[in-house]
Amino acid sequence: MAIVKYNPFRELRAMQEQMNRLLDLAWNSDSGEELREGVWQPLVDIYENEEVVVIKAELPGMDQKDIEVKMENNTLTLRGERKHNEEIKKENFHRVERFYGMFQRSFSLPTAVDQQNVKAVCDKGVLTITLPKKGETKPKQISVEVK
Numbered sequence: 001m002a003i004v005k006y007n008p009f010r011e012l013r014a015m016q017e018q019m020n021r022l023l024d025l026a027w028n029s030d031s032g033e034e035l036r037e038g039v040w041q042p043l044v045d046i047y048e049n050e051e052v053v054v055i056k057a058e059l060p061g062m063d064q065k066d067i068e069v070k071m072e073n074n075t076l077t078l079r080g081e082r083k084h085n086e087e088i089k090k091e092n093f094h095r096v097e098r099f100y101g102m103f104q105r106s107f108s109l110p111t112a113v114d115q116q117n118v119k120a121v122c123d124k125g126v127l128t129i130t131l132p133k134k135g136e137t138k139p140k141q142i143s144v145e146v147k
Contacts, residue, residue: 040082040100040101041103041105042078043057043058044057044058044078048110048133050133051133052130052132052133053113053131054129055078055107055131056126056128056129057078057127058125058126059080059082060125061082061098061125062082066080066081066082067079067080068080069118071113071118071131074109074113075107075108076106076107076109076129076131077105077107078103078104078105078127079102079103079104080102080103081102082098082100083100112133113133114132114133118131
């Protein structure tokens with residue numbers, strides 16, 4: 001059985017995010033006709049193994065030129081803008097549930113990464129950022145001598 005360190009702020013943060021989602025749904029439930037701009041953040045998955053840290057962000061419908069990925073001091077910043085299609089007039093919409101506008105997300109990375117070899121690939125609306133770990137951060141097996 002693994003021992004997990006209790007962090008009360010993690011639960012408090014999760015509760016705050018749930019309340020924000022509920023309030024957002026309540027306040028915006030009747031505003032399906034309005035374009036919701038500047039209030040969104042892409043959903044991400046973050047995982048790691050011995051070699052790399054991987055961040056996957058959902059960015060459907062975005063052009064590559066509208067996405068910026070920046071790495072500085074073990075902090076990865078993802079910034080961009082999803083633009084509304086101007087060909088369709090706002091009054092012609094029946095419902096708008098997707099968010100448009102600017103977004104920015106920053107992630108503190110738990111380990112030192114090799115900033116020179118970071119790769120970002122966007123495929124089918126999912127941006128995958130692969131951050132290789134530096135050699136000294138990889139787990140190393142140490143043998144114990146018996147005397």
